[in-house]
Amino acid sequence: MSDASQIAAAPNLPRMDRTQVTVWAMALLPIAVLSVFYFYPLIRVLLISVTEPTPGFGNYIDIFTSSPVRKVLSTTLWICVVSSSISLMLGYLLAYAIVHATGRWQSWMLLAVLLSFWVSILIRAFAWIALLQTRGMVNETLQAIGLIDDPIRFIRNPFGVILGMVHYMIPYAVLPLMANMRTIDTRYVPAARGLGASPFGAFWRVFLPLSLPGLISAGILVFIFSIGFYITPALLGGGRTTMVAEYIALQVNETLAWGQGTALASSMLFVVFTLLIVLGRIVKFRNMFGAA
Amino acid sequence: MKNRRLSSDTETRVERFREMTDGKLVNRRTFMTVLAALGVSSTAFRVTPALAQGREIVLVNWGGDAVTAMTEAFADPFMQADPEYSVYVDGSGPSSGAVKSMVESGAVTWDVADRNMPASLELGRQGLLEEIDYTIVDRSKVRPEHAGQWGIGNYIFSNVISWDTTVFPDWEPAGWADVWNLADYPGTRTLRRHIDGQLESALMADGVAPEDLYPLDVDRALAKIAEIKENTIFWGSGSESQQLFRDREVVMGNVFNTRASVVRRETDAEIEFTYKQGIVWPGAWIVMKGNPAGSAVFEFIASTQDPAAQVVLFELLGNGPVNPEAASMVPDELKPLDPGSPENFAKQISADAEWYAENSAEVLNRYIETIS
Incomplete structure (x- = not known):
């Protein structure tokens, strides 16, 4: 009415x-x-x-008491913390370089980041397999030039999973960091230098604190992503790096423990939303990817 | 004013979140499961004249070569014999989760699925399957253990020892103990990232006699698997196990005979396998509760018991005929590869479907924990 x-x-x-x-x-x-x-x-x-299987919060209690679930959660946590930290660190370096590059270079560097951003996650995982497997290009080259005798096992272990995840997440770290760094007045660092700060001191005491909001929002963003990885651990983990998304799929498709699977999925969602709320308090979403 | 800003922020947030997760958190099978849970199936989008509806039988299997092979071996002959029916082979994968969501949502579009005996017990006991109608399907055309209440054997496959003969020339493993023997036979191993047929191999490697395997000593099996896990790649899909041997990532392992015979053929037998101490599984047809084609599906299942059709499937896919009569019809040069041939069958251990139906879910989670 x-x-x-x-x-x-x-x-x-x-x-x-x-x-x-x-x-x-x-x-x-x-x-x-x-x-x-x-x-x-x-x-x-x-x-x-x-x-399911019985009414109540049993499935949620199981998350804390079931030893396979705890193992999977601890694997997920350490992989996520390590891969997010590395993504953030490399993303920071990259964003810093891009923001401080001259116009032409800046476009090319940004294009390189976006190109990798647009490639499907599945194709990236298979590309790593082709490059890094025992008889892959990297191992064969290293053996041919005599640097190593036996092939190095790069993938089908936690290292492979972290590599694949970092590769996927770097653009998600770079874009919000760049958006933030662009708002920092370029005259601050020279001013600090003029007042006698060392190059590192000027960065550490002036630029880094100013880029902290970008760092925190990019950090939360990549961490949220890392929790949900499914295909990358399945392809690059050699079956031994089971993260929570894969474990949920196992409960839904194989063991039919839907109660357990959905309780884990709901808990993940809860964690993600909580992080999003925290993130929303730090930065406005429309600014995060550089939109005015 | 404040309200409006908040709500538009929320929209942007939801939209952004959706964009970023697109295609990453949702894989195809999950999508199919979601569709099924919503009561929609991919087959619902096919345009079928209303009249033909009841006369269509949908067979669902795991996709890939199995779609064309089962069409050629089973669907085509049935349609030729009875042109009123059309049999459609759908390769979208009848996982337990997909079966459960389809039957419970009441939107059943599959008739018969290619699974195995333990799954028939597990799903049947949850009321998700029709019982096999033995007035139409012939019990005498399979070994007694391959005729279950909710599942009827459709082919035989095995977990076998496969190895790289370029690494171990003029040698053949005596059994699973050699697979576990890293000191004398060094190199990366491969096992399945699933318990089926893996626990048995670990126990035999640990010296358990084949006849004493069941009920499986899970603790002992897991401890034995933990022994070699640092040197083992755990394969997820059958094609991955092929890839591991083809790329020489591994030198020995536990794989399906079907995959092993393909790799053997591709590599001119550089990758070999043996049925010695193999673990034999009956694949089984299962019928969804309330399947659209009704009892006509059992006519189709009965037609797949024809030994000639089973030999065709074996030649195309390597799945051994489950009808013992078919063994003699296998061409001589392929007989050594047939897991159901009398001499190969005798070398192997029959997996205990009942044990798996009871214990699979819990032990699988423990297995994942052990190898992680």
């Missing part, structure tokens, strides 16, 4: 409110689609986690 009268009266409303009506009208379809295909299944997942 009131909606209809509002729309009818729209031409007389102040400009801001008309925009608001349009925005909501445009959002209606996505909201309807999301409700049917996203929120409804999600609610079912939540329900299964507290009803």
Whole structure:
């Protein structure tokens, strides 16, 4: 009722409110689609986690008591912390270099980051296998030039998983870091130098603190990503690096412990949303990827 | 004012999150499962005249070469004999999760699926399967242990020892103990990232006599697997196990006879395998509860018991005929590769479907923990 009268009266409303009506009208379809295909299944997942096999929070308690689950969670945690930290470190160096490069170079460097960003995760994992397997290009080259006698096992171990994950996550670290670094006034560091700071001192005491918001938001972002990795550990882990996403798939497809699987999935979602809320308090999302 | 900014922030956030996770968290099978859970199946999008609906039989298997092979061996002959029916082979993978979500959502589009005996017990006991109709399907065409309440043997496959003869020339493993013997036969091993047929091989390597295997001593088997896990790559899919041997990533391991025979052929027998101490599994047809084609599916299953059809499947795919009558019809040059031939069958151990149906879920999680 009131909606209809509002729309009818729209031409007389102040400009801001008309925009608001349009925005909501445009959002209606996505909201309807999301409700049917996203929120409804999600609610079912939540329900299964507290009803199967018996009603209650048993599945959530199992997360803390079941020893296979604890093993998988601890593997996930250490892989995620290590791969996020490395991504963040390399991403920081890259973003710093890109922001400080001259115009032409800057475009080329950004293009290189985006190119890797656009390549499918599956193709990247297979590319690493082709390069790094026992009879792969890297090992054969190293053997041919006599640097090593026996091939090095680069992949099908945790190292391979971390490598694949870092490769995927670096652009996600670079873009928000760049957006942040671009807002830092380029005259601050020379000013610090002019006041007698060493090159490292100027970076450490001036630039780094100013880039801290970017660092934190990029850190949370890549960590959120790292939790959900599925294909990379499956292909590059040699079967011995089981992360939580793969374990959930196992419970859903194989053991039919849907209660356990959905409880883990819901907990992951909870962790991700919590991190997103924290992230939302630090930085506005539209600024994160450089949008004005 | 404040409200509006908040809500548009939330939208951007949700949208961004969706974009970033697209294609990464959701793989195809999960998507299919979600579709099934919503009561939609990929087959629902196929355009089929309403009249033909009841006369179509959908067979679901694990995809790849198995789609064309089962079409040629089973579907085509059945359609020729009874042109009223069309048999459609769907390779989307009848995982337990997919079966459960399809049957529980009440939108059943599959009739018969290619699984194994333990799965037939596990799913059947949860009320997800139709019982095999032995008034139509012939019990006498399989060995007694291959005719179950909810599953009927459709072929035989084995977990076998495969090894690289270029690394170990003029040598043949005496059994699983050699696979575990890293001191005398160094090199990377491969085992399946699943318990089926792996626990048995570990126990035999540890000196358990084949006849004393069941019920499996899980602790002992896991301890034995832990012994070599640092030198082992655990394969996920059958094609991955082929790849590991083809690329010489591993020198010895536990793989399916079907995959081993393909690699053997490709490498001119540089990669060999033996049925010695192999673990034999019956693949089994299972029928979804409330399947659309009704009892007609059992006519189709009965037709797949024809030994000639099973030999065709063996020649195409390496899956051994489950009908003992078929063994003599296998061409002589292929007989050594047939896991169901009398001499090969005698060398192997029959997996205990009942044990797996009871214990698989819990032990699988422990196995994953052990190898991690």
